[in-house]
Amino acid sequence: MPVAAPKKSSRRRAEPELIFGDLWEFDPAPESADPKLQDRYRPFIGGKFVAPKSGKYFASINPGTGKPLAEIALASPQDVDTAYAAASKAFPAWSKLPGAERGKYLYRLARILQDRAREFAVAETMDGGKPIKESRDFDVPMAAAHFFYHAGWADKLAYAFPGANPQPHGVVGQVIPWNFPLLMLAWKIAPALATGNTVVLKPAETTSITALKFAEVVQEAGLPPGVVNIVTGAGETGAAVVNHPKAAKVAFTGSTDVGKLIMRSTAGTGKKLTLELGGKAANIVFEDAPLDQAVEGIVNGIFFNQGHVCCAGSRLLVQESVADAVLKRLRNRVSVLRVGNPLDKNTDIGAINSKEQLDKISGLVKAGIAEGAEMFQPKCSLPRNGYYFRPTLFSGVEQSHRIAREEIFGPVLSILTFRTQSEAVEKANNTAYGLSAGVWTEKGSRILKMSTALKAGVVWANTYNKFDPTSPFGGYKESGFGREGGKQGLADYVKLT
Ligand code: NAI
Ligand code: MG
Secondary structure (H helix, E strand, O other): OOOOOOOOOOOOOOOOOOOOOOEEOOOOOOOOOOOOOOOEEOOEEOOEEOOOOOOOEEEEEEOOOOEEEEEEEOOOHHHHHHHHHHHHHHHHHHHHOOHHHHHHHHHHHHHHHHHOHHHHHHHHHHHHOOOHHHHHHHHHHHHHHHHHHHHHHOOOHHHHOOOOOOEEOOEEEEEOOOOOHHHHHHHHHHHHHHOOOEEEEEOOOOOOHHHHHHHHHHHHOOOOOOOEEEOOOOHHHHHHHHHOOOEEEEEEEOOHHHHHHHHHHHOOOOOEEEEEOOOOOEEEEOOOOOHHHHHHHHHHHHHHHHHOOOOOOOEEEEEHHHHHHHHHHHHHHHHOOOEOOOOOOOOOEOOOOOHHHHHHHHHHHHHHHHOOOEEEOOOOOEEOOOOOOOOEEEEOOOOOOHHHHOOOOOOEEEEEEEOOHHHHHHHHHOOOOOOEEEEEOOOHHHHHHHHHHOOOOEEEEOOOOOOOOOOOEOOOHHHEEOOEOHHHHHHOOEEOO
């Protein structure tokens, strides 16, 4: 895609070639389910879709085609204020409702999501660019699973926190990113409602549609007005959500830069804060690992959702003795990945979420070449319109390279090598982040030692990117704090005495 031709470097063999030609058009809609999109989406406040006070709208683009999909309201600070008023009004009755009654509403939300799963999957793929097989088999079912799981907790809070008198915070302000739009909404809203909080949530500006479709589900489930409010817009609207004086708790998922801003602006306000931020996870392959299985895990670890994954296995650390064998297998495997129309069920790598993100990925790939790493891209062709990037492998990466340090958030893998286990640990932990890691080995004792030594919130062993609502997820260091999922995630939504 639009990466400038690399400058000649004196290093190693022939200059790696970035391929731009050979573009093709695709049938825009092989997937038959109707996503039931509206032309315009308005904020959902107090149980109703209301016109934004600003009167302004912005386009949500389909990154698979580069064309506008719908208009989204730009909520102003006044709209955010109205949403907080509605959420505050709804809080006393909602929080006093017996847990079993709140649970019934959550079960209903989960079931309606299941009923409308195809529609949600197609809408998610069109708005965000992820392959339909992922939105269909992962995002939407997992979102429903989070509501089912938390529905079960709603009447068991006293059991979850014995003797601690768990109480909701009040109104929770939530801001989510564009990589898993519906699923991040579920991670945020399900535990908040189960514990008796009410919410004001802002989806990301490139992917607001499934959040507003979820608002339809909230209406369909008959939730009391004001328990869930959805406001749309970009950073300014997000800042209004976070900084509103009625927010008793703030939950944010997104970039570390914005996370730091939020930490500063909430400091001293008494707001409870949880942050789930970026990552630069090490996926570590030892020489005794089953290599074919590891290669599948490496591919899944970095190319799932085009690499737009905070816990992506974006740094491969491979033991020197098997490095050549692993790299050869990886190149072969990457060469058969299908890049293209996100709505085609055979697509492995869909569209990059936005032009901005595509530019960011292209810039970091250029930096990788300039710093002397060796690039491999398969010679696959790309759709003519929309935002696409080839799966990319960089070998010969050094720890100081930008592609080894910065979150690329795209289909780009940086490969480093190590000799000993302690060197692997040192390299893996040599990052400002600490969200996740992977370990591939046949030795159980090594798995236990590594999972203790790695400074990462989640450590996968002989698998990668496995999620479950029962399992807490969250980071260390610049990856944030607080957990989502499991009893630990629930605990962040209650005051304990
Ligand atoms: P971002 O952090 O700006 O966006 C995430 C959410 O925060 C969006 O809803 C956005 O509207 C909102 N937001 C932006 N500024 C805000 C502010 N001042 N106060 C409150 N909310 C605000 O991320 P962006 O710019 O979309 O992506 C840039 C990079 O961030 C990506 O390339 C990736 O490296 C990283 N990122 C990481 C994510 C993760 O899950 N760890 C998710 C999204 C981005
Ligand atoms: Mg979009």
